[in-house]
Amino acid sequence: MLLYALQRLAVLAATLFFASIIVFAVMNVLPGNAAETMLGPTATPEAVAALSHKLGLDQPLLARYAHWVGGALRGDLGLSYAYGAPIAPLIASSLAVSAPLAAMAMALAAAIALSAGVYAADRRGKTGDAIVMGASQIGLAVPNFWLAILLVIVFAVTLRIVPAGGFPGWGEPLRALGALVLPAVALGVVQAAILTRVTRSAVIEALNEDFMRTARAKGVARRAALWRHALPNALVPILTIMGLQFANLIAGAIVVENVFVLPGLGRLMLQSISNRDTLVVENSVMLIAVIVIGLNFAVDLGCAAIDPRLRAGSA
Amino acid sequence: MRRGRRFRIRGGLSLWIGAALVGALLIAAAISFVWTPYPPAAIDIPHKFAPSSASHWFGTDSLGRDVASQLLAGSRVSILVGVVAVGIGLVLGLAFGLVAAFSRGVVEDAIMKASDFVFAFPALLSAIMLTSTYGPGVVNAIIAIGVYNVPVIAKLTRATANSVLAREYALAARAAGRGPIAIAFDHVLPNIAAALIVQATIQFAIAILAEAALSYLGFGAQPPQASWGRMLSEAQNVLYNAPLLAVFPGVAIALSVLGLNLLGDGLRDALDPKLKARS
Amino acid sequence: MLLEVSHLTVDIGTPNGVERVVNSGSFSLDEGESLGVVGESGSGKTMTSLALMGLTPENAFVSGSIRFEGRELVRLDEEEMRALRGDRMAMIFQEPMTALNPLHRVGAQVAEPLILHRGMTKAAASARAVELLEHVRLADPARAARAYPFALSGGERQRAMIAMAIGCSPRLVIADEPTTALDVTVQARILDLIDGLRAESKMALVLVSHDLAVIAGHCDRVIVMYAGAIMESGPVEAVLTKPRNPYTRALLDARPRSGARRGEPLKTIPGAPPLHHEAGRGCPFAPRCPLAIEVCRTTPPPEAMFGADRASRCHRARELA
Numbered sequence: 053m054l055l056y057a058l059q060r061l062a063v064l065a066a067t068l069f070f071a072s073i074i075v076f077a078v079m080n081v082l083p084g085n086a087a088e089t090m091l092g093p094t095a096t097p098e099a100v101a102a103l104s105h106k107l108g109l110d111q112p113l114l115a116r117y118a119h120w121v122g123g124a125l126r127g128d129l130g131l132s133y134a135y136g137a138p139i140a141p142l143i144a145s146s147l148a149v150s151a152p153l154a155a156m157a158m159a160l161a162a163a164i165a166l167s168a169g170v171y172a173a174d175r176r177g178k179t180g181d182a183i184v185m186g187a188s189q190i191g192l193a194v195p196n197f198w199l200a201i202l203l204v205i206v207f208a209v210t211l212r213i214v215p216a217g218g219f220p221g222w223g224e225p226l227r228a229l230g231a232l233v234l235p236a237v238a239l240g241v242v243q244a245a246i247l248t249r250v251t252r253s254a255v256i257e258a259l260n261e262d263f264m265r266t267a268r269a270k271g272v273a274r275r276a277a278l279w280r281h282a283l284p285n286a287l288v289p290i291l292t293i294m295g296l297q298f299a300n301l302i303a304g305a306i307v308v309e310n311v312f313v314l315p316g317l318g319r320l321m322l323q324s325i326s327n328r329d330t331l332v333v334e335n336s337v338m339l340i341a342v343i344v345i346g347l348n349f350a351v352d353l354g355c356a357a358i359d360p361r362l363r364a365g366s367a
Numbered sequence: 368m369r370r371g372r373r374f375r376i377r378g379g380l381s382l383w384i385g386a387a388l389v390g391a392l393l394i395a396a397a398i399s400f401v402w403t404p405y406p407p408a409a410i411d412i413p414h415k416f417a418p419s420s421a422s423h424w425f426g427t428d429s430l431g432r433d434v435a436s437q438l439l440a441g442s443r444v445s446i447l448v449g450v451v452a453v454g455i456g457l458v459l460g461l462a463f464g465l466v467a468a469f470s471r472g473v474v475e476d477a478i479m480k481a482s483d484f485v486f487a488f489p490a491l492l493s494a495i496m497l498t499s500t501y502g503p504g505v506v507n508a509i510i511a512i513g514v515y516n517v518p519v520i521a522k523l524t525r526a527t528a529n530s531v532l533a534r535e536y537a538l539a540a541r542a543a544g545r546g547p548i549a550i551a552f553d554h555v556l557p558n559i560a561a562a563l564i565v566q567a568t569i570q571f572a573i574a575i576l577a578e579a580a581l582s583y584l585g586f587g588a589q590p591p592q593a594s595w596g597r598m599l600s601e602a603q604n605v606l607y608n609a610p611l612l613a614v615f616p617g618v619a620i621a622l623s624v625l626g627l628n629l630l631g632d633g634l635r636d637a638l639d640p641k642l643k644a645r646s
Numbered sequence: 647m648l649l650e651v652s653h654l655t656v657d658i659g660t661p662n663g664v665e666r667v668v669n670s671g672s673f674s675l676d677e678g679e680s681l682g683v684v685g686e687s688g689s690g691k692t693m694t695s696l697a698l699m700g701l702t703p704e705n706a707f708v709s710g711s712i713r714f715e716g717r718e719l720v721r722l723d724e725e726e727m728r729a730l731r732g733d734r735m736a737m738i739f740q741e742p743m744t745a746l747n748p749l750h751r752v753g754a755q756v757a758e759p760l761i762l763h764r765g766m767t768k769a770a771a772s773a774r775a776v777e778l779l780e781h782v783r784l785a786d787p788a789r790a791a792r793a794y795p796f797a798l799s800g801g802e803r804q805r806a807m808i809a810m811a812i813g814c815s816p817r818l819v820i821a822d823e824p825t826t827a828l829d830v831t832v833q834a835r836i837l838d839l840i841d842g843l844r845a846e847s848k849m850a851l852v853l854v855s856h857d858l859a860v861i862a863g864h865c866d867r868v869i870v871m872y873a874g875a876i877m878e879s880g881p882v883e884a885v886l887t888k889p890r891n892p893y894t895r896a897l898l899d900a901r902p903r904s905g906a907r908r909g910e911p912l913k914t915i916p917g918a919p920p921l922h923h924e925a926g927r928g929c930p931f932a933p934r935c936p937l938a939i940e941v942c943r944t945t946p947p948p949e950a951m952f953g954a955d956r957a958s959r960c961h962r963a964r965e966l967a
Contacts, residue, residue: 193624202613262739263746266807269699270731270762272762281747310584364796
């Protein structure tokens with residue numbers, strides 16, 4: 053297991069390196085002069101030159117890249133052009149909203165998917181299965197931000213149980229969690245639709261394997277065989293897809309945060325885009341990439357923990 | 368004894384419902400070019416927030432614009448983005464996938480690694496980056512979503528192409544000296560066609576969702592071009608006044624996506640029963 | 647009589663209609679006896695063994711009678727059937743590669759029936775599992791118990807399956823092609839192991855195989871199946887040296903012979919077994935039988951008895967003596 057973890061760690065480092073190159077390239081090499089974009093078309097050449105120098109844009113690319121990565125590793129992400137404040141704390145406080153939101157949404161999605169997916173696989177071809185599949189089709193078709201708006205209409209506008217949006221800050225933990233519930237539901241339900249289908253397929257495939265017949269021949273009860281024998285075998289593909297889906301979850305979070313006016317990473321990015329604060333956008337995108345890649349690394353380790361064949365494969 | 372009736376989900380049912388919904392979408396778009404109840408962008412403040420009636424089937428929005436007309440006109444953008452983005456994905460994805468399958472070795476690995484990479488960046492994120500750098504608008508949205516489709520099609524093409532190339536008739540063709548392009552057209556493409564068509568409908572659905580999200584954020588189609596996503600964004604501002612305004616565009620999106628997904632499922636069952644075993 | 651099967655019939659519901667895969671088979675087995683079930687693929691031998699265990703697929707309908715230890719098993723409550731499986735009757739499957747759960751350690755899988763049926767604690771069952779693995783002559787049983795299935799060879803995995811099957815000292819073990827997927831050298835050792843275990847504990851054995859040599863070497867009695875019907879049954883030596891059924895005879899003739907002349911064509915049975923929905927009214931083997939006469943095609947053959955324990959389902963059985 054240790055050997056496997058170290059190998060994956062090496063791959064992780066390489067992938068992060070490539071990701072940083074690509075993000076850097078897209079944000080710096082392609083669009084032309086960032087200072088020009090920031091100041092707008094009415095800027096004088098002198099102002100552009102001055103800002104370029106201030107931002108270090110006149111340095112060679114390699115130096116800028118090294119400066120960026122070096123700073124990031126130290127926790128210094130530079131200054132925000134729009135706010136004039138250090139970027140790292142800005143991103144950190146927005147992450148304090150987005151990360152719990154994503155976690156809650158994923159947990160909800162996993163809970164729904166595992167129960168509904170196993171249920172549907174067990175009752176394959178019967179009414180219960182059809183209901184689950186039908187519900188998941190609808191879940192796939194519904195845009196998550198629309199579901200968010202509908203939830204706001206029902207719970208905030210009509211029932212007036214919760215405010216329509218906003219975040220009170222973690223100083224009041226209960227209210228803060230409350231503010232994240234509806235957004236997490238909007239995000240999680242749509243994710244659940246995808247994951248339910250994946251779970252169902254994976255469990256059906258596991259149920260068709262020979263070792264299930266062996267288990268029954270030993271006298272293992274159907275329900276026990278489903279949960280103890282079939283599900284662990286289905287978990288590896290399920291977890292893998294969950295990891296891949298996380299990227300989509302984050303994309304969804306960007307939009308949903310907008311609906312609920314949550315001061316998260318998505319909102320920070322969108323505002324920075326309108327403020328033309330490219331450095332913030334660049335660092336936010338990189339952070340998202342790091343989280344997604346890091347999470348998939350964790351998923352790889354998790355799968356290896358479940359399936360002994362994966363850890364031996366490296367031999 | 369087992370409870371519950373046996374329910375066989377025939378490919379037929381999905382296919383028909385899906386085809387009906389997609390057909391309705393296409394018809395709506397086609398009609399909108401020739402006629403809408405009112406000009407979608409016609410502002411009529413005195414009649415704002417009108418409820419559903421005979422003259423305004425779905426009512427009017429905050430500026431008095433007819434919702435039904437906007438819905439019809441909005442379908443144009445959804446279809447345009449879907450078709451072009453998927454088209455880009457198909458053409459480029461097919462090319463990359465075939466190159467990967469025929470070249471094998473380092474080239475194949477490089478293309479696959481690059482594809483995995485694009486997956487790590489959510490479609491919406493890349494779309495936001497691109498439109499923020501180059502400006503909002505339908506064209507940039509199409510490019511952004513299209514770029515994301517390429518690796519999906521490339522992976523599918525390469526996987527299917529590899530399995531076809533390993534079969535005897537392809538080996539025979541190669542041994543007979545036929546060039547890769549000929550083999551590609553004669554043998555690989557016909558076998559991929561079914562899987563690609565199914566995947567294309569699914570990518571179309573994803574494209575519609577992505578376009579809606581982009582428009583909602585303001586990065587997609589710009590006014591006066593109507594778009595469902597932007598309708599939702601405007602509706603959100605007046606949620607307490609007229610909540611229904613947020614319902615109709617969402618239903619339109621959901622029905623279109625549902626139709627495409629069902630069509631894809633139905634086609635998968637109809638075109639190749641072997642594909643069904645993998646779903 | 648430990649096991650009495652009479653007119654066992656298994657019908658499978660398919661999109662093409664109902665297929666009768668086991669047609670009114672009858673046989674019996676006493677304590678400590680071993681019965682070979684031989685036939686081609688599709689003859690119904692696997693479905694027969696699954697029916698004994700109550701493990702037929704969901705779309706299968708079992709009728710007839712299976713009396714095990716005096717109890718009627720057909721249509722027995724699933725709960726009660728479950729109590730029997732792994733305890734009083736056990737099954738060994740064909741593919742040791744896939745028959746073990748890849749995510750559970752071997753020892754845990756061997757221990758599972760002990761925990762289920764004997765109420766042992768995990769620790770006690772694990773210890774007993776190691777003993778069982780030693781009993782089936784696995785080298786380093788403690789290491790094998792801690793290992794995962796993928797780390798063992800095919801032969802080792804099959805030994806583990808056997809250990810799993812005999813854990814609760816079942817009265818009946820059904821082995822469905824237990825050595826077909828193994829190397830020839832390993833086959834003999836596994837079969838000898840099964841023989842040895844049987845002798846020790848007076849276990850009855852139903853050995854399903856398409857290989858006549860395996861049946862000849864390890865069974866007391868044999869039933870020969872074709873297209874779901876039992877064509878011939880009786881003591882193994884008698885049936886295999888002096889067959890009274892054209893199908894049995896054809897099977898014996900079709901074996902490659904050592905000492906045959908080089909270039910001599912191998913004997914085959916022309917034609918192919920009938921697809922289930924093609925089965926006609928008469929004897930299922932009639933289309934391919936060299937001895938078929940008119941009545942064979944129109945009337946199902948009766949069971950001709952030769953003494954108390956020998957039978958042949960053929961219109962012309964008496965002529966073949």
